[in-house]
Amino acid sequence: MSDLDSYKDSMRRFRLAKYMLEIESGKDGLNLPTYKGSTFRGGFGHAFRSMVCTMKKTDCTNCLLKEQCPYSYIFETSPGHRSEVLNNFEEVPRPYVIEPPPEKKTFYKPGEKIRFELILIGKAIEYLPYFLVTFVELGNMGIGRGRKPYVLRRVLGQNPFKKVEHLIYSDEDKKVRNCDITITGEDILNRADNGVHSPDQITLSFQTPTRIKYDNHFATKLEFHILIGNLLRRFSNLSYFHNDTKISIDYKTFVETATQVIIKNDFTVWEDWERYSSRQQDRMKMGGLVGNITYEGNLAPYLPLIILGEYIHAGKNITFGLGKYVVKKF
DSSP, X not given: OOHHHHHHXXXXXXXXXXXXXXXXXXXXXXXXXXSOHHHHHHHHHHHXXXXXXXXXXXXXXXXXXXXXXXXXXXXXXXXXGGGGGSOTTOOOOXXXXXXXXXXXXXXXXXXXXXXXXXXXXXGGXXXXXXXXXXXXXXXXXXXXXXXXOEEEEEEEEEETTTTEEEEEEETTTTEEOOOOOOEEHHHHHHHHHTTSXXXXXXXXXXXXXXXXXXXXXEOSSOOHHHHHHHHHHHHHHHHHHHSOOOOOOOHHHHHHHGGGSEEEEEOOEEEOOEEEETTTTEEXXXXXXXXXXXXXXXXXXXXXXXXXXXXXXXXXXXXXXXTOEEEEOO
């Protein structure tokens, strides 16, 4: 089997699921920051741990129950015996992405609806009930400035490739419905092969700060091979740790070939953003590239990876929703 065939075979085994969550602000409204990803992710982690952790004062690293704990798997994912696939600068990618609402407004009136997306990858799909219960509990605990409450009104499962949408949860009956809306690697490959996207020119619109390290620095000009190298590494690690699939591919050759794809137009800019880390008790700079960039060249071998990247994101701090891009159609 050739490298390209192996890469496509691994892609076929990949699976993820996308959900839209709709919350409603309580009687006091909600005060949220301009970029809401860290608020949702931080609140989610705190609420999740408070509900499922039985060893409240034990660090996950040294906890005897970490191999069976859903919090440890989702939020503090450990490589375990599989650490040999990581280099010294990597950590195990978390099997979820929270895509915050795109609007920059900071106050939501009482009763106002807020929508955001949740993407679960591989085995994490089975943990959906934990996510739903956690976001319900987070609503009771409150989020944002003043810890104001909200209500999780409904959750929809979405598969844009099959153009289907199913009600997964409703606050009216508080039932979780078992609907298969899984996005498979086969869906990704079919999209890449059906001519929706040009095989020689493509425009990506980076919608949240994208932080990709290259040569120990964050890239301020996103050459195609830098993006592909990051996406391939992320796809490989997500496949290995969360889809039980090991990818056999000549990584170096695959990425070196990508250098032949050039930047035709680049309208990306560096956007600064800061968040406060309660764990580190300090403000952290989380800036990255946003805007449109057009690549030109032989894109065919890379289209599946690029399309998948719309869902798994690119770069660092992805669980906050950073590194989100969409492929623009011609």
